[in-house]
Structure formats: structure tokens, C-alpha cells
Amino acid sequence: MVGVKLKASTLVEPLAAMTLLMVAFGIGMSIYLNILSSDHLERTSKANLYLQQFLEESKREGLFYDDEKVIGGYRLSRTIEPAGEYGDAYLINIEAEDIDGNFLHRVKEIVYVRTGPNETE
Amino acid sequence: MLPARALFYALLIALLIAMLTAALVALTYFYQAELEDNLREEQQIRNLRSGLALLLEDEARSVAEQNRDLHGQNNDWLRLAKYPWGLFSVAWAETRPNPLAPQRPALRKIALVGESTNRSLLPALYLADRRSPLALSGFTTIRGDVLLPQAGIKRGYVDGQGYLGDQLVYGSIQNSNSQIPELPIDALRQELNRLQFPRGTPSIPSPHYQSFRDSTLYLRGPSLNLGQLDLSGRIVIQATDSIYVGRETRLEDVILVAPTILIEAGFEGSLQALATRKLVVGEAAFLRYPSVLGLIRSEAALPNNINFLDIQSNAEIRGLVFVYSEVYSRTPERLVIQEGAIVKGQVVVGGNLELRGTVLGNVTCSQFVLRTPSSVYSNHLHNAVIARPGLEPYYCGPFFYNRGAFPQKVAKWLE
Numbered sequence: 001m002v003g004v005k006l007k008a009s010t011l012v013e014p015l016a017a018m019t020l021l022m023v024a025f026g027i028g029m030s031i032y033l034n035i036l037s038s039d040h041l042e043r044t045s046k047a048n049l050y051l052q053q054f055l056e057e058s059k060r061e062g063l064f065y066d067d068e069k070v071i072g073g074y075r076l077s078r079t080i081e082p083a084g085e086y087g088d089a090y091l092i093n094i095e096a097e098d099i100d101g102n103f104l105h106r107v108k109e110i111v112y113v114r115t116g117p118n119e120t121e
Numbered sequence: 122m123l124p125a126r127a128l129f130y131a132l133l134i135a136l137l138i139a140m141l142t143a144a145l146v147a148l149t150y151f152y153q154a155e156l157e158d159n160l161r162e163e164q165q166i167r168n169l170r171s172g173l174a175l176l177l178e179d180e181a182r183s184v185a186e187q188n189r190d191l192h193g194q195n196n197d198w199l200r201l202a203k204y205p206w207g208l209f210s211v212a213w214a215e216t217r218p219n220p221l222a223p224q225r226p227a228l229r230k231i232a233l234v235g236e237s238t239n240r241s242l243l244p245a246l247y248l249a250d251r252r253s254p255l256a257l258s259g260f261t262t263i264r265g266d267v268l269l270p271q272a273g274i275k276r277g278y279v280d281g282q283g284y285l286g287d288q289l290v291y292g293s294i295q296n297s298n299s300q301i302p303e304l305p306i307d308a309l310r311q312e313l314n315r316l317q318f319p320r321g322t323p324s325i326p327s328p329h330y331q332s333f334r335d336s337t338l339y340l341r342g343p344s345l346n347l348g349q350l351d352l353s354g355r356i357v358i359q360a361t362d363s364i365y366v367g368r369e370t371r372l373e374d375v376i377l378v379a380p381t382i383l384i385e386a387g388f389e390g391s392l393q394a395l396a397t398r399k400l401v402v403g404e405a406a407f408l409r410y411p412s413v414l415g416l417i418r419s420e421a422a423l424p425n426n427i428n429f430l431d432i433q434s435n436a437e438i439r440g441l442v443f444v445y446s447e448v449y450s451r452t453p454e455r456l457v458i459q460e461g462a463i464v465k466g467q468v469v470v471g472g473n474l475e476l477r478g479t480v481l482g483n484v485t486c487s488q489f490v491l492r493t494p495s496s497v498y499s500n501h502l503h504n505a506v507i508a509r510p511g512l513e514p515y516y517c518g519p520f521f522y523n524r525g526a527f528p529q530k531v532a533k534w535l536e
Contacts, residue, residue: 013127014127016127016128016131017130020131020132020135021134021138024134024139025135027142028139028142031142031146032142032145032146035146035149036149041153041156041157044156044160045156048160055167083175084175084178084179085178086180088178088528089174089178091171107163107164107167108164108167108171108192109167109168109170109171110171110172110174110191111171111174112528
């Protein structure tokens with residue numbers, strides 16, 4: 001290293017460089033974390049799984065009445081309304097909210113529930 | 122001399138951090154967009170199911186094409202329709218293309234729809250009361266509830282062989298009427314007339330699939346040998362004389378209409394075949410659910426001809442087999458189910474039924490006949506099996522009895 005000379009810098013220069021890096025990193029991370037924290041979709045997609053589970057259960061078990069339950073930190077409420085023109089179809093509307101009451105997602109499906117006389121085998 | 126230039130390197134790293142942050146932000150954005158798209162698509166699939174539920178709720182066999190906003194919020198638009206397809210109906214629902222992803226095709230669900238069945242409508246056996254008892258012999262087995270003539274049921278002897286079972290009927294016995302339940306003759310005639318389209322193409326390139334969302338394709342000729350044709354979908358094959366379905370022919374969900382229809386031994390497929398003179402299903406042929414075989418003796422048929430539907434040995438039919446006449450004749454039409462043949466579903470015969478095989482489901486007939494080399498027996502069953510419990514509870518029959526009285530169900534998903 002005999003022939004190599006490093007030009008010295010003042011104390012101000014590395015300090016300014018470090019500050020700049022910290023500011024750049026801070027701004028970058030704050031933007032990214034802000035986006036992640038404001039993202040409803042992760043909670044929405046998780047809520048969607050519970051909603052689908054609740055919907056399938058309602059159809060399978062024939063639970064065609066208003067109901068509410070809390071699963072995995074989500075409040076799911078089911079409402080049933082008549083749909084169609086002949087009184088044999090119902091709209092199942094299930095909404096998910098978080099514990100603070102913020103609406104997250106909803107699923108809706110019309111089901112046909114008519115059975116004939118002596119239908120059960 | 123190497124300059125330190127700390128500020129320069131710091132700017133370079135800051136730029137890298139900015140780029141990395143931008144990439145992460147972009148990644149999150151696309152992830153969110155994809156997730157939103159998936160949630161929307163899931164709702165569209167639920168909308169399709171909803172649309173089909175509305176079509177099933179409507180008792181009519183056909184519903185004109187319509188646009189419908191399912192939930193009245195202008196973002197759940199569907200196009201729906203239902204139309205007759207032979208003795209079934211086809212119901213379809215289609216979403217509008219997604220404006221956010223116009224490159225994606227519209228979602229679509231198409232189903233073959235029939236009528237659900239039940240125990241009271243479908244006993245194991247309904248034998249019209251012609252004042253003659255039913256006689257059983259050999260290994261004959263009847264499982265399920267039966268409606269029989271007042272003369273009842275007894276042990277019989279055919280070719281010196283008596284009844285070998287412990288019990289004559291494994292189920293309840295009630296009295297039947299002098300006629301079998303009324304068949305929907307007007308509706309069947311209308312259906313036949315509708316299917317006999319005056320125009321049609323003499324040939325179709327093979328293989329060919331005609332979507333049930335498109336218009337009907339008619340293959341028409343005086344006498345058609347389907348050879349190695351591979352056809353499926355909304356296709357009606359009609360001949361003024363006969364149709365020959367070979368072992369190599371591939372048919373799925375198509376309709377065949379002709380005076381004479383011959384299905385070669387070993388054929389496998391799913392179809393609705395409606396003949397007016399003769400219908401023969403060869404040995405070991407397999408007609409998948411939901412298939413229909415119908416012999417409809419109309420005024421157009423020669424009155425003195427013996428019209429018959431013959432299901433040869435080891436053939437298997439899953440669906441409905443029916444025979445009826447629109448005209449009175451001294452030589453009633455007949456259905457023959459040969460030894461080893463199986464029908465899983467419904468068998469309805471306005472004339473004579475010669476049952477040597479097995480029916481897992483329901484048999485409704487005016488009279489049984491049994492031909493042996495030495496004699497012809499009336500209302501005798503020899504080595505035949507009728508078992509109502511053999512029919513799956515999910516079985517969905519075509520629109521045959523009591524139109525509108527029972528809920529419509531999906532018999533098969535087509536698309």
C-alpha cells in the first residue's frame with residue numbers, strides 16, 4: 001500500500017452521507033410499511049375464507065335464517081332474503097367485519113331450496 | 122490517488138434503496154390487484170350458481186334469454202336461459218366480461234336439468250291391473266315397494282323351475298290401477314315434432330363439439346351410418362329411415378331421432394335415442410347417465426308392424442327407457458331386456474315388457490310377457506331382478522312424469 005494515497009475527507013462528508021442514507025432508508029421503509037399497514041386485502045382475503053366456509057355450511061346444513069358468529073377475530077353476519085319469483089329461492093348474504101366493526105368483505109349467493117313431496121329417501 | 126467521496130457512494134446507495142422500495146411498492150400493488158381480481162371472480166362464480174338456482178326455481182322447461190342484474194347493484198349482471206333438450210332441459214348462465222381484464226373470457230356454466238324423483242313416484246314396480254296375478258320363478262328378486270294387480274303375486278313355474286327366494290317381495294305391496302300412470306304423450310309428441318327439423322347438414326366434420334350455448338346443429342339424411350364419427354354437444358342426428366351407431370362411434374349428449382335406430386355391440390356413450398319403429402342396443406353396449414331410450418309408436422308408423430325396443434345381453438343403460446304407443450294395436454309394442462342386461466334408472470312400458478335382466482330403479486308396465494322355446498307366459502318374471510334401492514338417491518330423471526310437480530335438479534354439468 002506504499003504508493004496509494006487516500007484523499008482525506010472532512011468529518012462533515014461522512015456525516016452527511018450517513019444522514020442521507022438514513023433518510024433514504026427511513027422514507028423507503030415508511031412508504032412500504034404504510035402501504036402494508038393500510039392494506040385491507042390481507043384481512044379481506046382471510047375474511048373471505050371464513051365467509052366461504054360459513055356460506056358452504058349454511059347451504060349444506062340448510063341454515064336459512066339470520067345469524068351471527070365470530071370466527072378468527074372476524075364477526076360474520078348472515079341475512080336471508082327471498083329471491084326469485086316463486087318463493088323457493090333465497091339470497092344468502094354474509095358480511096364480515098373486524099372486531100372494531102370495520103366492514104371487510106361480503107359474499108352473496110342465491111340458492112334454490114325447494115323439495116318435492118316425500119323427497120327424502 | 123483514490124478519492125473517498127463518501128457522499129457520492131451514499132447517493133448511489135440511496136438510489137438503490139429508492140429503487141428497491143419502488144419495486145416493493147409495485148409488487149404490493151400487483152398483489153392487491155390480483156387478489157381483488159380473484160375475489161371478483163369468486164363472486165362471479167357464485168353469481169353463476171345463483172343464476173342457475175333461479176333457472177331451476179322456474180318450473181318451466183324453457184326460459185327466454187334474459188339479462189339480469191342479480192343483486193340490483195349494477196355489478197352482478199348475468200345472461201341466463203333455459204331450453205328443452207330432448208327429455209331434459211339445458212340451463213346456462215354467463216357473466217359479462219370483466220372490464221378490468223377484458224382479455225379474459227366471460228365465465229359460463231351450463232347444466233343438463235331434469236326432475237328429481239322420489240320414493241312415492243318411483244316404486245320398485247308398478248304393474249297395471251289386468252286381472253292377472255304376477256308370478257315369479259327362478260332367481261327373480263323384487264326389492265322395494267310395489268303396486269300390483271288385485272289378483273296379487275304368487276310363485277310360478279317356468280320350464281319346471283319354481284321360485285327360489287324366501288319372500289316374494291322385499292317391500293310393501295299396494296294395489297295398482299288398470300292403467301299405468303298417464304304418460305306425457307302431448308309433450309313427447311311436441312318434442313318429437315320439434316326435433317324433426319326440416320333442414321340439416323348431410324355431414325359434419327369429426328370430431329365436432331357444438332357448444333350448448335350455440336344454436337343446434339342438425340345432421341340429417343335418409344339413412345345414416347355414423348361409423349367413426351365423434352360428435353358431442355348440441356347436435357340432433359335425424360334420419361327418415363334408420364341410424365346405425367357403430368362400436369367406434371363416439372357420441373356425447375346428442376339426440377338421435379329416426380324410425381329405426383341400431384346401436385352396435387360394445388358402443389359406449391351418452392345419448393337420447395327416440396325411435397318410432399325399432400330400437401336395438403347391442404350386446405355389452407354402455408349408455409352412460411343420463412341417457413334416454415324411447416320407442417314412440419306414432420300414427421305415422423305402420424299399424425301392423427311389431428314395434429320393439431331390444432336391450433341385448435350385458436348391455437347397461439343408465440337413465441330412462443320407455444316404450445309407448447299413440448295408437449291402439451293388436452300387436453302391442455314391447456321392450457325386451459335380455460339376460461345380463463342392466464338398466465339403472467326408470468323403465469316405463471305402455472305395452473309388454475319382457476324382463477330377463479336387471480333393473481336397478483323403477484319398472485312401470487302394463488304387462489310382463491315371457492317367451493320360452495316352449496311357451497309364452499303372461500305376467501311372469503323368471504330370473505329377473507328389480508331393485509329400487511339400487512338407484513342412487515342423486516338420480517335425476519328426465520321430464521317425464523308430473524311436469525312441474527317436483528323440483529328441477531342438475532343431472533349433469535355440461536360446461
